[in-house]
Each structure stands twice: as structure tokens, then as C-alpha cells.
Amino acid sequence: MAERRRPNGLSSQMERTRSAIVAATRDLADTGAEITMPKVAAEARVSEATAYRYFPDLLSLLRAAVITEDLVAVLRSATRSDDPVERIGQAAEILGRAVLRRQGAVRVVVASTIAKPPTAKDRPAHRFGLIRHALAPWIDSRGSAGQADVEQLVRGLALVISAESLFALIDLCDLTPDDAITSLVTTARQMTAAAVAASPARPSAG
Numbered sequence: 645m646a647e648r649r650r651p652n653g654l655s656s657q658m659e660r661t662r663s664a665i666v667a668a669t670r671d672l673a674d675t676g677a678e679i680t681m682p683k684v685a686a687e688a689r690v691s692e693a694t695a696y697r698y699f700p701d702l703l704s705l706l707r708a709a710v711i712t713e714d715l716v717a718v719l720r721s722a723t724r725s726d727d728p729v730e731r732i733g734q735a736a737e738i739l740g741r742a743v744l745r746r747q748g749a750v751r752v753v754v755a756s757t758i759a760k761p762p763t764a765k766d767r768p769a770h771r772f773g774l775i776r777h778a779l780a781p782w783i784d785s786r787g788s789a790g791q792a793d794v795e796q797l798v799r800g801l802a803l804v805i806s807a808e809s810l811f812a813l814i815d816l817c818d819l820t821p822d823d824a825i826t827s828l829v830t831t832a833r834q835m836t837a838a839a840v841a842a843s844p845a846r847p848s849a850g
Contacts, residue, residue, distance in 0.1 A: 652672035662698050664688045673749040676849045679706070703756040709821045712750050715742060715770055716777045729781040735778035735804045736832040739771060740825035742809045750807050781842060793843040797836065804831050 667778035670689035672679050681702055684691040684813070718738050723731050743750050775798050783794050803809065805828060812826035 646740070657781055661688075661690060665690065665698055665705070665714065666709040669705055669749075672712050673706070673746045676744065676746060677748045679752055680746045681705070701756075702752055706753060710746065714745050715739060717775055718742075719774060726781040727802045728779050728840055731778040731832050732783075732801065732836045733773070733829045733833045734807075735774050736829045737825060738803050739774055740810055740828050743810050744821050744825075747807075747811075751811065754807055754811070771802050771805050772798065775805060779836070786843070790843055793839065797839040800835055800839075804835065805831055818825060 645770065665684060665688045669679065669684050672683060672687055679702065681695055682692050684702075685695040695705070715738055715771075717789065719731070720733055722738065723734050725731060730777065779797070780795070787796055809828060810824050813819045813827055814821060817824075819827060
């Protein structure tokens with residue numbers, strides 16, 4: 645009797661194999677170590693050729709395997725302040741810690757999207773949502789007239805609160821991971837404080 649097929653077209657055995665590859669990738673990602681397809685295959689106890697049959701490249705495997713933490717939810721639970729400077733500092737810390745926890749996987753994603761720019765659209769842009777949530781009280785107070793200032797600040801902060809910036813500080817500036825995160829937090833707070841001072845909120849209607 646033919647093996648029963650799953651709705652997605654995978655047989656039971658194929659589904660088990662795929663799940664084993666995905667689970668192995670998650671386990672490796674959680675160590676923060678470098679991730680390669682041979683390492684994944686060894687961890688999953690399959691051949692490298694088998695791993696490539698299920699996932700054409702490491703980037704597609706990481707997208708399927710690494711469940712991204714909801715950083716906005718983390719920030720929401722961590723802050724009680726409406727101060728944009730305080731909130732953006734917390735956002736920079738949260739993103740930096742999240743990157744470090746799975747830096748092997750993040751480095752692969754960053755390298756892949758830099759080498760192949762068309763794949764950048766497949767890269768999660770979590771920093772933008774995190775930054776906008778951190779600035780939300782200030783953004784709301786600005787009104788439509790201040791949107792150009794808001795967008796400029798968001799773009800500037802996206803260059804600071806990022807995996808690329810964190811890795812540059814660690815790899816090129818020889819900072820420890822903790823010192824690199826402190827640098828990100830300090831710069832993000834300074835940028836936000838300057839922007840807020842230059843573009844104050846509208847007075848509330850009274």
C-alpha cells in the first residue's frame with residue numbers, strides 16, 4: 645500500500661527527515677556558533693546531499709528553521725516609560741542581545757544578503773518595527789507635519805541598531821560583545837535625544 649501523503653506533499657519519512665534537519669539547525673543556532681550545511685547535516689544525522697534536497701541553500705534553511713523572537717513584544721514587556729530616549733536605549737539592548745544569542749545564524753543571513761542583494765527582501769526587517777515601537781509615543785505627538793523628521797530618525801537609527809553595526813564593533817573595533825551593545829545603546833540614545841530636542845512634540849490641545 646502506498647505511503648499516505650501529507651497535505652504538503654511530503655511522505656511521513658520525508659517529513660521526519662525535514663523536521664530533523666530543521667531541529668538540528670535550531671539547536672546549532674541556539675549555540676551562537678558558526679552554521680554550515682555540513683554541520684547541520686552531521687547534527688541531523690543525514691548526508692549533506694540529503695540536506696540540500698530539502699533546502700537549496702543555507703539561507704532558505706535558516707528562514708525555515710530559526711523562529712524569530714518577537715522583539716516588539718520583548719520591548720513592550722520591558723518598558724513602562726514614554727520617554728523616547730529611554731525606550732530606544734532599551735530597543736538597542738534587546739536587538740543586540742537577540743543577535744548575539746544566534747550570531748552564527750545571523751552572520752550567515754547578513755553575508756548572504758550582502759552577496760546577493762536580490763535576496764535582501766527575504767531578510768526580516770525586525771529592527772524597523774522595533775525602532776518604530778520604541779519611538780511610538782514621540783511619533784504620535786509629532787503629527788503629520790513632523791513625519792519627515794520621524795522617517796529621517798528611523799533610517800538613522802536603523803544604521804545603528806543593527807546586526808551589521810554590532811559585528812563591526814566586535815570584529816573591527818575589538819570590543820567585547822557587552823561593550824559593543826553598550827556602544828549601540830549610547831549612540832542610539834544620543835541620536836534620539838538630538839532629534840527630539842530639534843523637533844519637539846506639539847503642545848497638547850487643552
